[in-house]
Amino acid sequence: KIVASLAEQSPGERRVALVPSDVAKLAKKVQVLIEAGAGASAGFSDTAYREAGAEVTDRDGALQAAGTVVVVRPPSLKAFRPETTLISLGAHDVKLQSELAAKRILHLGLERMPRTSKAQSMDVLSSQAAIAGYASVMEGARALDVLLPMMTTAAGGIKPAKMIALGAGVAGLQAIATARRLGAIAHGFDVRKAAGEQIESLGAKFVFPDFELPAPEASGGYAAAQSHEQQSRLRRALTPHLAEMNLVVASAQIPGRPAPVLIDDETLAAMKPGAVIVDLAAETGGNTSRTKPNELVEASGVRILGPTNLPSLFATDASRLFSGNMRSLLEHLVHEEDGVQISLGDSITAAMLSAAAPALASA
């Protein structure tokens, strides 16, 4: 019946898993503990948590008392008690998963949230992708030597920059909307044809290369993977479009697989010098042949950024959305008398548990 929200330990992680306004709602149903200072880097003070009804405590105290622990990035498991339920990112981290199993800690991995309408309000990947999409244009704009908007001045006129989102899921669509607000001429591409309408509804041009897309209809809203040869044909068909662009936001991904390479050295050589690519797929290998996570790489005069934690740059609002998802999930898991219940009979819980975990959960 006790839920604890811990401070983040990963370098550069500024978000917090629960914000005071959500604590206030949860505190009506469960006791909430907050590790002292957990919200500080996202702009939420210990006092605000206390006023919302939480008890502020040290880390060990929280881990001793709580049955359920929530955090953004996977924490060090030292001091965790066996049978604790941990809710965090890290579902695809093999080392973490074996450590969790060895310590008999039940893990609900947020990356495994099913893509159903029921689970939509609990999906941190979507909420954080929206922030990453916005932030990608901010970062890209700063790295460009040209302006995004058109400008007419006494000294002469400046043409608007051209931007394209490769991959038009949550992040790509938000990047298009942001680039449009800043005055760029926006374009979008996705292998899912359904994304075309969404791109156009934002006032951007749907780039549809002169090339028959291989029936990429997906299961559960995801794109289907393409063969090697299909990917290579796609790259060549995209190259003339990319050669026109100043800013590229790349977010093409298929969960659990390496990111498809949409921009190879040949495309980079065809692009404008000074063009900027913000590659949101850097963590899974990147959408370009040259992306390096969290580094600025220059290739053929093109600048490639591979940021892996953009939501943390906007930690206050990213935390608000993350926490809204977390509250919704906790409300789903809490049963009146018994607090948080982990039951394999619940489809959301069952999907989020790691393969090794069900043995620990009640059926």
Ligand code: NAD
């Ligand atoms: P994502 O982050 O998994 O992938 C980003 C985009 O890359 C997707 O649009 C995908 O089609 C695209 N892509 C994959 N391979 C590509 C390639 N080779 N070339 C170009 N593009 C490629 O996607 P996402 O933002 O999570 O969303 C994808 C879809 O799922 C959207 O329609 C979204 O609305 C839906 N969705 C639904 C729920 C829900 O119902 N709970 C939750 C999240 C997303």
